Amino acid sequence: MIIKTFGSAVYGVNAFLISIEVNIIQGTNLYVVGLPDNAIKESQHRIESVLKHIDCEMPRQRVIVNLAPADIRKEGAAYDLPIALCILEASRQYTLPDLDKYVVMGELALDGTLRPIKGALPIAIEARAKKMKGLVLPADNADEAAIVNDLDIIPVTHIKEALAFFTGEKPIAPLVVDTRELFAAKVHQYALDFSDVQGQYNVKRALEIAAAGGHNLIMVGPPGAGKTMLAKRIPSILPPFNLCEALETTKIYSVVGKLGNQSSLMTTRPFRAPHHTVSDVALVGGGSVPQPGEISLAHNGVLFLDELPEFRRSVLEVMRQPLEERKVTVARAKISVEFPANFMLIASMNPCPCGYYNHPTKSCVCPSGSVQKYLNKVSGPLLDRIDLHLEVTPVPFEQMTANKFVEHSATIQERVIQARDIQIARFKEHEGIYTNAMMPSAMVKDICTISKVGQNLLKTAMEKLGLSARAYDRILKVARTVADLAASEHILENHLAEAIHYRSLDRQNWGS
Numbered sequence: 001m002i003i004k005t006f007g008s009a010v011y012g013v014n015a016f017l018i019s020i021e022v023n024i025i026q027g028t029n030l031y032v033v034g035l036p037d038n039a040i041k042e043s044q045h046r047i048e049s050v051l052k053h054i055d056c057e058m059p060r061q062r063v064i065v066n067l068a069p070a071d072i073r074k075e076g077a078a079y080d081l082p083i084a085l086c087i088l089e090a091s092r093q094y095t096l097p098d099l100d101k102y103v104v105m106g107e108l109a110l111d112g113t114l115r116p117i118k119g120a121l122p123i124a125i126e127a128r129a130k131k132m133k134g135l136v137l138p139a140d141n142a143d144e145a146a147i148v149n150d151l152d153i154i155p156v157t158h159i160k161e162a163l164a165f166f167t168g169e170k171p172i173a174p175l176v177v178d179t180r181e182l183f184a185a186k187v188h189q190y191a192l193d194f195s196d197v198q199g200q201y202n203v204k205r206a207l208e209i210a211a212a213g214g215h216n217l218i219m220v221g222p223p224g225a226g227k228t229m230l231a232k233r234i235p236s237i238l239p240p241f242n243l244c245e246a247l248e249t250t251k252i253y254s255v256v257g258k259l260g261n262q263s264s265l266m267t268t269r270p271f272r273a274p275h276h277t278v279s280d281v282a283l284v285g286g287g288s289v290p291q292p293g294e295i296s297l298a299h300n301g302v303l304f305l306d307e308l309p310e311f312r313r314s315v316l317e318v319m320r321q322p323l324e325e326r327k328v329t330v331a332r333a334k335i336s337v338e339f340p341a342n343f344m345l346i347a348s349m350n351p352c353p354c355g356y357y358n359h360p361t362k363s364c365v366c367p368s369g370s371v372q373k374y375l376n377k378v379s380g381p382l383l384d385r386i387d388l389h390l391e392v393t394p395v396p397f398e399q400m401t402a403n404k405f406v407e408h409s410a411t412i413q414e415r416v417i418q419a420r421d422i423q424i425a426r427f428k429e430h431e432g433i434y435t436n437a438m439m440p441s442a443m444v445k446d447i448c449t450i451s452k453v454g455q456n457l458l459k460t461a462m463e464k465l466g467l468s469a470r471a472y473d474r475i476l477k478v479a480r481t482v483a484d485l486a487a488s489e490h491i492l493e494n495h496l497a498e499a500i501h502y503r504s505l506d507r508q509n510w511g512s
Contacts, residue, residue, distance in 0.1 A: 005082045006103045007067075008126055009074050010119035012249045012290060012337035015126035019068040020079065022086035027062030028373050032083075034067030037075045045086045046077070049110040052158055059091045072460070073334075075289055078117040081106035081136075084159060085166065094165040101133040102154070105161070110157040116140035121247075121254040124148040134174065136162055143264035144254060146177035147247070152356045154392040177264065185245055186267035190236040199395035203230055206390045206502060209310075211237045212419035213481030214435030216385060218308065218344040220505070221392030222355045222362070227348040228273075230392075231304045234346060235269040236409035238302075239417050245300045248340065252292050252299055265504070270301035272343075276310040280410065284318045290330040290337040295322055300342035308347040309377035318384055319345075323385045326438075349378070360393055375505070384470045386439060387478055389505040419484040436481045441473055448476035450491050457493055461500045471506040475499045 007018040019040045048058045049176040065083055067074050082104040088094045105123060107115040117123075120141035123147055125134045134152030135145055142155035145290045152174040156162045164170035194204060203219070207230060220226045240250070250266040253259045259266075274283060285293030295303055305311060323329050326342040352359035353372040357364040364371075383389075420435065426447070427433040439447065450458070458475065461467060467475075476491075479499035483491045 001090055001092075003086045003096075003099065005099045006106055006127075006132065007079050007082050008103055008119075008123040009072055010255055011072075011121055011335065012339060013122060013292065013296075015119060015122040015256050016072060017126055017130050017132075018072070018074060019066075019106075020080075020082045020086060021066040022083065022085075022090045023064045023066075024090045025062050025064065026058050028060070030058075030063040030065065032065045032067065036067060036079075037073065039077045040067075040074055040079055043080050043108075043445055044075065046080055046108050046110060047087065047306065050080075050084060050108050050112045051088070053111050054095050054160055054163075056088060057091075059087065059289060063087060063090075063223075066154060073289065076118070077107040077115075078105045080108040081114065081162060084108065085162060087258055087466040088163070094161070094167060097168075098133070099166055100144070102136050103127040103132050103134075104136045106138045106156070106162075106402070108159060113155055114138040114140075114159070117254045117258075118257040120145045121147060121251050124153065125251075128153065129150055129295040137163070142175045143177060144202060144250075144259055147179050147182075147250070147265055149179065153210050164295060169406075174470065179265065180243065182265055183241075183267055185241045186265075187246075190268060190409060191268045192233045193236055193409045194233050195406045197226065197230060197233070198406060200226055200230060200392070203390060204393055204407075204412070206388055207234055208226040208237060208344070208416060209478060209481050209485065209502075210234075210344070210388055211412075212416045212485050213387075213423070213478065214344060214437040215387035216347075217388040217390060218347040218349065218383075218505070219390050219392045220349055220351050222350060222357075222359050222394060225391055225392045225394045228304075228306055231273075231302070231346045231348065232271060233300050233307075233409065234269055234344070235271050237416055238269050238344075239413070239414045239420050241267060241269060241300065249300050252340070254399045255296070256292055258297070262304055269339060270298055271304065272301070273300040273306060276305075276307050278311070278315060280315050280318050283329050284322065284330075285339050286330045287494070288332075290332065290335070290339075293328070294338045295319065295341045295343055299340045301344070302343060303343045303345050305345070305347045306416075308349040309374055313377065313379065318377065320381055320385065347386065348392075350374075351391075358391065358393075373472055380470075383505060387474045388502040390502060391504050415485060418487070419481065422484045436477050436484070439477060444473050444476050448480045448491060450479075450496060451493070452474070454491065454493050454496050457496055458500070465500075465503075465506075467500075467503055467506045471503045475503060478502060 002023045004021050008015045089096045116138050124145040127152040136154040139155035139157045145152045165172045272294050283294050320342040328339045328341045330337050352366045356362040479491045479495045483493040
């Protein structure tokens with residue numbers, strides 16, 4: 001007798017429905033076909049132990065398990081539970097009606113306890129799309145899957161619970177989560193706040209502009225100036241997630257198993273800060289079975305690269321395409337996977353190897369030319385994709401101990417949201433463009449128009465400061481954001497002047 005149920009395979013950030021069929025015929029041994037990996041092939045030993053533990057028997061005949069479609073690679077131990085249930089019904093030890101109406105996933109411990117799986121959210125989304133009645137999965141993943149409405153989420157902790165549910169012996173009420181209520185309750189919860197930072201008003205202003213326009217930013221300053229502390233607080237001034245963005249980001253974290261037991265829905269924008277020893281694959285994504293990298297984990301949030309010149313050049317160069325296209329395509333011989341990567345890049349670096357070039361009180365001990373050589377570790381094409389260059393200096397003792405009132409992140413966030421609303425209205429007819437930073441060059445000419453006085457100011461700045469040609473569009477985009485923060489319809493001269501101020505690394509002879 002052929003018994004059938006359904007599982008799911010996750011590729012990229014999407015899931016595909018897998019048909020699991022079991023037939024018992026004359027012969028011996030268990031055979032799993034349909035491109036299973038070693039973890040699935042080893043399921044025989046786990047399942048045999050589990051069946052003995054619950055006073056059942058492994059059939060002493062040939063058990064054929066087919067995972068279809070056969071041309072898709074299946075991985076992981078999450079197929080243990082559906083295979084075990086099918087074997088029990090195929091061997092007539094249990095009668096499990098409606099088994100073929102559910103998607104069933106779960107890794108079995110040797111005593112029948114269910115361990116959590118990866119990718120519960122995309123699996124639930126696919127199950128609903130395929131009109132399945134419900135999803136049976138480990139209880140640890142139930143909150144995550146229950147974000148998906150119109151699908152029965154059945155949480156189980158042991159194979160006996162799954163058997164009792166399918167036989168009707170012990171009905172299990174579907175888990176229901178009010179996604180909107182859950183999202184609304186946590187969307188404004190931030191662990192860090194700009195009110196903790198004394199001084200650094202010019203840096204806060206630059207970060208506000210970056211957040212308002214979605215601009216990438218690099219901070220250059222000596223050790224201890226507060227670059228990392230400021231960067232960690234950027235998510236608190238970005239516009240809050242909308243529900244669609246929250247679900248997009250949650251899917252990525254679900255696939256890599258980074259949601260944890262304390263959270264079923266990402267409600268605040270992610271902040272990722274990989275160490276400078278990170279590999280190309282860990283940053284961008286990939287592997288024999290492609291998995292999301294750090295830039296995809298930063299989707300809809302912030303990617304912070306501390307000590308930028310210390311990253312291997314090959315690692316930095318692979319980011320150039322994602323910064324432009326806001327997605328990553330990982331191609332393999334048999335499959336091509338696309339990961340979203342719409343992130344805001346914040347980088348920081350010391351101005352020189354010793355760290356004290358341009359320091360107000362300490363002297364730089366680096367030899368002549370080493371400052372420019374250190375900066376050259378970061379390629380021009382990568383710097384070309386960073387709109388704001390900011391010099392950060394240490395906070396004087398008087399400012400650190402002044403205890404003056406400092407703006408809270410919520411106040412800054414309100415101004416950022418107002419500026420973003422202006423941009424959303426501006427680009428409503430342009431699909432895929434939501435912020436000033438996303439504007440292509442052709443659009444910059446139409447939208448970022450400046451007066452004759454402004455043109456002369458920009459021309460003078462480029463000539464006297466030796467700004468490169470690549471700085472031109474960047475200055476206009478940033479100036480447009482500054483004008484949006486001021487609720488100004490036109491880009492004024494003071495907006496341009498402030499934008500020019502944020503191109504320090506483009507200045508001729510900087511660091512020489």
